[in-house]
Amino acid sequence: MNSRIRTQNGSALFLALVLMAVAVPLVTATLSLASALSVDSTVKTRILKRQYANLGAMQYATYRLLYEDDYAGGMPEGGQDSYSVTLNDEEVFVTIFKLSDPPPEPTPPPADDSRRLSASKTVSPSDVLAGVDTNFTYTIEVQNRDDEEAGMNQVFDELPPNFSYVPGSTSGVITSDPTITGQKLKWNLSNLQLRLQPQESSTLRFSARATLPQGVYCNEAWADPGGGKTSTRKTARVISGSPANSLCPGKALLLTKTVDPDMAPANRRTTYTYTIIIEGIGTDTLQATAIRDLLPEGFLYVPGSTTGDITTTEPNVMMSQGRQRLDWSSPSNPIIPPGETRELVFRAEASVEAGYYWNEAWVDFSSLSDSVYTWPSAMVKVLGVFRSVVSAANATLSCELWVGLDSNYLTQCYFDQ
Numbered sequence: 001m002n003s004r005i006r007t008q009n010g011s012a013l014f015l016a017l018v019l020m021a022v023a024v025p026l027v028t029a030t031l032s033l034a035s036a037l038s039v040d041s042t043v044k045t046r047i048l049k050r051q052y053a054n055l056g057a058m059q060y061a062t063y064r065l066l067y068e069d070d071y072a073g074g075m076p077e078g079g080q081d082s083y084s085v086t087l088n089d090e091e092v093f094v095t096i097f098k099l100s101d102p103p104p105e106p107t108p109p110p111a112d113d114s115r116r117l118s119a120s121k122t123v124s125p126s127d128v129l130a131g132v133d134t135n136f137t138y139t140i141e142v143q144n145r146d147d148e149e150a151g152m153n154q155v156f157d158e159l160p161p162n163f164s165y166v167p168g169s170t171s172g173v174i175t176s177d178p179t180i181t182g183q184k185l186k187w188n189l190s191n192l193q194l195r196l197q198p199q200e201s202s203t204l205r206f207s208a209r210a211t212l213p214q215g216v217y218c219n220e221a222w223a224d225p226g227g228g229k230t231s232t233r234k235t236a237r238v239i240s241g242s243p244a245n246s247l248c249p250g251k252a253l254l255l256t257k258t259v260d261p262d263m264a265p266a267n268r269r270t271t272y273t274y275t276i277i278i279e280g281i282g283t284d285t286l287q288a289t290a291i292r293d294l295l296p297e298g299f300l301y302v303p304g305s306t307t308g309d310i311t312t313t314e315p316n317v318m319m320s321q322g323r324q325r326l327d328w329s330s331p332s333n334p335i336i337p338p339g340e341t342r343e344l345v346f347r348a349e350a351s352v353e354a355g356y357y358w359n360e361a362w363v364d365f366s367s368l369s370d371s372v373y374t375w376p377s378a379m380v381k382v383l384g385v386f387r388s389v390v391s392a393a394n395a396t397l398s399c400e401l402w403v404g405l406d407s408n409y410l411t412q413c414y415f416d417q
Contacts, residue, residue, distance in 0.1 A: 050395035053090040057390040058397055058413075060085060061094050065386055065403055072386070072403055077101050090392040100266040102384030102403045103354035108198045109376040111146040115229050117196075118145045118375055119155075121221045123236040130214040130241030135166065138236060140204045140221045144196035145375055153190045154224040155204055159183040160217035160238070162210045169207035178206075214241030218248035218282075228370040234282060247338055251368060252282030257361050259378040265385045265402050266354040271302065274378060276344040276361050278310070280336040288334040290364040291344060292371075293326040296357035296380065298350050301326055305347035309333055315346075324348075354384045354404070 065072045075081055075098045082095045122139045140157060144150040157178075159165065165185055167177055173194065178185035187204065196202060210217075218234035234252035256277045264270040276293065280286055288310065295301065301317055301324055310333055315326035328344070336342050350357075358376035365372070383402035390397050399413040 047395060049088045050090055050392040051397070053087040053092050053392045054390045054395055054397040056087045057085050057092040057094050057392075058388060058399055061096055061388045061390065062399075062401060065096070065388075065401060072098070072102055072384070087392075092390050092392045095389045097387040097389075099385040099387060101354055103266075103356060103382060103405065105405065106356040108145070108147040109358040110148075111376070114226055115373060115375075116144055116146040116150040117152060117223045117226045117230045118143045119221050119223050119230050119232045121157075121219055121232040121236040123219065123238055126237060127239050128212065130212060133209065133211045136163070136208050136210065136238065138206055138208060138219065138221075140232075141201050142196075142204075142223045142230070143201040144198060147198050149195050149197050151225070152194045152196060152202060152223055153188070155187045155189065155221070156223070157185040157206075157219065157221045159185065159208055160210075160219055162212055163208045163217070164210070166207040166209055170204065171206070172204040173202045174204060212238070212240035215243050216240075216246055216248055218252060229373065231370070233372070245339060247280075248282045250282050251284045251286065251365075252280075253286055253336065253365075253372065254279040254281055255361070255363055255372045255374055257359060257374045257378040259359065259380055262379065263381045263383065263402070265400075266382050267351055268385075269349060269351040272299070272348050272350070272380060274346055274348060274359060275308075276310075276363070276374075277341060278336050278343075278363060279341045280338050283338050284367070285338060286336040286368075287366045288331050288336065288342075288363050289366050290362075290371075291328040291331060292362040293346075294320065294360045295324045295326065295348055296350070296352075296359055297323050298352040299348040299357065300324060300350065302347040302349055306344070308343040308345040310342045310344040352382055354382050356381060 075096070077098055077100060080095055080097045082093070084091055084093045086092070120141045120143075124137050125134070128134050138157065140155060142152055142155065161183070163183070165178065165180060170177055170187070174187050174189055174192065176187070178187045185206070194202065217238040217240065219236040220232055220234050222228060222231040234248040234250070237246065237248060239246055258275045258277070260273045261270070274293070276291065278286075278288065291310070301315070303314065306312055306314060306328075311328050311331040313328065313330075313332055315328045318325050326346070333342070357380040359378040360376055361374045362371045381404055383404040386401045386403055388399050388401060397413065
């Protein structure tokens with residue numbers, strides 16, 4: 001019996017020793033793996049803390065540049081500022097380099113003396129039932145688009161057919177009724193000796209009544225001095241009933257201009273794509289006879305870049321008012337059918353100081369007495385450039401920030417471990 005017990009105990013001891021021989025390495029390996037994972041997790045946690053600390057410091061640096069009074073403007077161009085902050089128990093060192101100044105306050109672009117005043121027009125309601133007597137409210141806004149004050153002597157409006165002025169309805173800059181000749185209304189403002197400051201607007205409202213057959217009814221307004229060059233063209237559309245289309249009767253168009261990109265860093269060569277868009281919104285076919293574009297100062301046309309469905313021929317390039325002027329005198333595809341759109345696309349390059357850069361375009365048509373003008377538009381904002389470098393231990397974050405008065409763009413951020 002004792003011998004059996006001793007044998008069993010010996011067998012049990014042997015089995016235990018065997019199990020220990022197998023288990024100890026396994027447990028040791030597991031503990032080593034857990035320790036390694038713990039160390040790896042700790043390292044990763046530390047790295048993440050540093051990265052979050054860097055991100056927080058970068059946000060603070062950005063806040064200072066954008067919102068702290070005189071911080072961005074007070075730093076000399078080519079200068080730098082260094083400081084440290086503590087975030088997540090990490091001390092973060094910050095250095096901000098000012099590569100170029102932000103743009104100053106924007107100033108209005110100078111306008112052609114004959115085009116200082118710009119008129120625009122709206123109507124309410126613009127969608128009515130046919131055959132229902134309706135009162136329409138028209139609003140004419142005239143803006144001084146120049147960088148100097150300008151006088152306004154007269155305002156004109158040509159009502160569509162079937163519309164009649166409502167006596168006593170004029171309000172705004174003047175309250176007197178206009179003189180009426182046919183469908184043309186004229187308000188004489190000369191006794192007011194009105195002077196509009198740069199970019200200032202003046203508004204005139206009036207009412208007209210009409211019981212309209214089904215169709216589209218468009219209105220045109222303009223001001224003096226400037227006459228037809230200040231015209232809204234046929235706009236302020238009223239749609240009565242359910243006509244086949246929404247085209248204004250006769251000659252009507254929209255001319256617009258776009259640029260891409262519309263934001264860029266200062267003193268860095270950038271290529272811009274400009275698009276002149278002509279939209280036929282009238283029932284008559286239009287024929288463009290000449291297109292002119294006046295590039296911003298310091299912008300240069302890229303030879304061979306003209307494309308689009310109006311022409312692909314090269315423009316005549318010359319200097320005018322210290323700016324490059326582009327003239328396409330004979331578009332190869334000048335026809336703009338009713339309801340269709342045509343585009344002229346070209347590129348320009350520039351490396352300029354921070355500021356605001358406007359573009360102007362004109363298009364002449366065979367059936368219109370005055371060229372159609374975009375006014376200064378397609379503006380490019382060239383922004384000041386700052387570089388912020390923040391570092392906590394071995395983690396470093398670098399970002400470039402473009403800074404303007406009302407536009408900011410953060411770009412090119414990257415971590416260095």
